[in-house]
Amino acid sequence: xxxxxxxxxxxxxxxxxxxxxxxxxxxxxxxxxxxxxxxxxxxxxxxxxxxxxxxxxxxxxxxxxxxxxxxxxxxxxxxxxxxxxxxxxxxxxxxxxxxxxxxxxxxxxxxxxxxxxxxxxxxxxxxxxxxxxxxxxxxxxxxxxxxxxxxxxxxxxxxxxxxxxxxxxxxxxxxxxxxxxxxxxxxxxxxxxxxxxxxxxxxxxxxxxxxxxxxxxxxxxxxxxxxxxxxxxxxxxxxxxxxxxxxxxxxxxxxxxxxxxxxxxxxxx
Numbered sequence: 001x002x003x004x005x006x007x008x009x010x011x012x013x014x015x016x017x018x019x020x021x022x023x024x025x026x027x028x029x030x031x032x033x034x035x036x037x038x039x040x041x042x043x044x045x046x047x048x049x050x051x052x053x054x055x056x057x058x059x060x061x062x063x064x065x066x067x068x069x070x071x072x073x074x075x076x077x078x079x080x081x082x083x084x085x086x087x088x089x090x091x092x093x094x095x096x097x098x099x100x101x102x103x104x105x106x107x108x109x110x111x112x113x114x115x116x117x118x119x120x121x122x123x124x125x126x127x128x129x130x131x132x133x134x135x136x137x138x139x140x141x142x143x144x145x146x147x148x149x150x151x152x153x154x155x156x157x158x159x160x161x162x163x164x165x166x167x168x169x170x171x172x173x174x175x176x177x178x179x180x181x182x183x184x185x186x187x188x189x190x191x192x193x194x195x196x197x198x199x200x201x202x203x204x205x206x207x208x209x210x211x212x213x214x215x216x217x218x219x220x221x222x223x224x225x226x227x228x229x230x231x232x233x234x235x236x237x238x239x240x241x242x243x244x245x246x247x248x249x250x251x252x253x254x255x256x257x258x259x260x261x262x263x264x265x266x267x268x269x
Contacts, residue, residue: 003053005228006062007160007243008203013235020059020229022050025236032237038230039223046229055221056228057208063245065157065204065253066171066264068197069094073261076202081253084153084177094197095175102189104181106149113145115185122146141184148177154212155251157204159243160235163266167242172199172267199264204253212246 003020007013014025023045035041046052053059065081067073075093087093088106099106105114111123120138124146158167169176174193182190215227231243247253 003059004062004205005056005059005159005208005232007232007235008062008064010236010238012062013160013232016232017229017236020053020232021046028233028236038233039226042226042229042233043222046226052222053225053229055208056213056225059208060205061159061208061211061245062203062205062259063157063159064161065155065202066167066199066267067202068172068174068193068199070197073200073202076258076261077255079252080255080258081155081157081202081204083155083247083250083252084148084175086250086252088149095177098189098193102187102192108149111146111150113142113181113184120145120184122149124150126151138184141180145177145180145184148180154247154249155253156244156246157202159231159245160241161266162240162242164240165242166267172264199267201262201264202258203260203262204258206245206247206251206253206257210248210251212248214244214246 004016005020006016017023017025017028021042027049028041028045031041031045035044043052067076069075071094075090079090079093082090082093085108087095088099089108090096103115106112106122107114111121113120113122120142122142122145124143161167166172170179174190174197178190178193181187213224215224219227231241234241235243
């Protein structure tokens with residue numbers, strides 16, 4: 001039987017704590033405040049009253065991917081959740097179709113962006129120092145696009161969301177890459193996209209081995225597991241929280257692992 005980590009709601013988080021440790025949430029709640037850190041509370045009660053679960057890489061993480069669509073997410077139903085490179089490389093994805101219709105082409109192999117008969121070098125190497133007089137210079141704006149395609153391209157989502165506080169990247173209005181392109185070309189692609197696309201959430205599952213751990217890389221496996229259980233504990237208490245989930249590079253979610261697709265009901269525009 002697979003173990004699911006689901007903290008999308010308070011009730012889900014309470015169930016997750018009991019499923020993974022064998023201890024009802026009410027027991028954790030009774031001992032609230034006895035430890036300075038939630039990690040210590042979880043470790044103590046789980047070991048005394050239940051058990052610690054297998055390593056988180058064996059769990060199924062349930063998360064929500066926030067997106068926008070003008071086709072009721074038809075591409076997600078056919079192709080699943082793709083990262084930025086996969087999405088642009090897919091000829092019938094909404095992002096690719098939109099950029100094609102606006103006469104913009106990105107040559108990923110040559111690291112060039114082509115628009116209105118002009119070519120822009122969007123190469124990017126992590127850690128490379130580039131001498132520029134301003135962060136708003138053309139080279140820096142090109143590098144911002146390159147960073148998205150050649151470094152920060154992994155798919156991401158949320159284990160939990162703060163429904164009254166929109167994510168800073170405004171993924172519920174347009175793909176972030178469109179803002180980078182607007183900054184470089186002085187186009188209005190973001191606003192055009194927003195006027196024709198509606199926000200959706202795509203709820204999916206992903207194996208823990210395919211995600212990036214967001215804590216201290218020096219921690220032990222047990223400490224990593226307890227860190228995730230602490231996130232479930234805080235959510236179970238009803239604390240407003242935003243927990244981002246980042247998939248490993250080149251990982252996509254097949255349509256069979258999509259649980260639900262529905263209009264976004266929070267972060268109202």
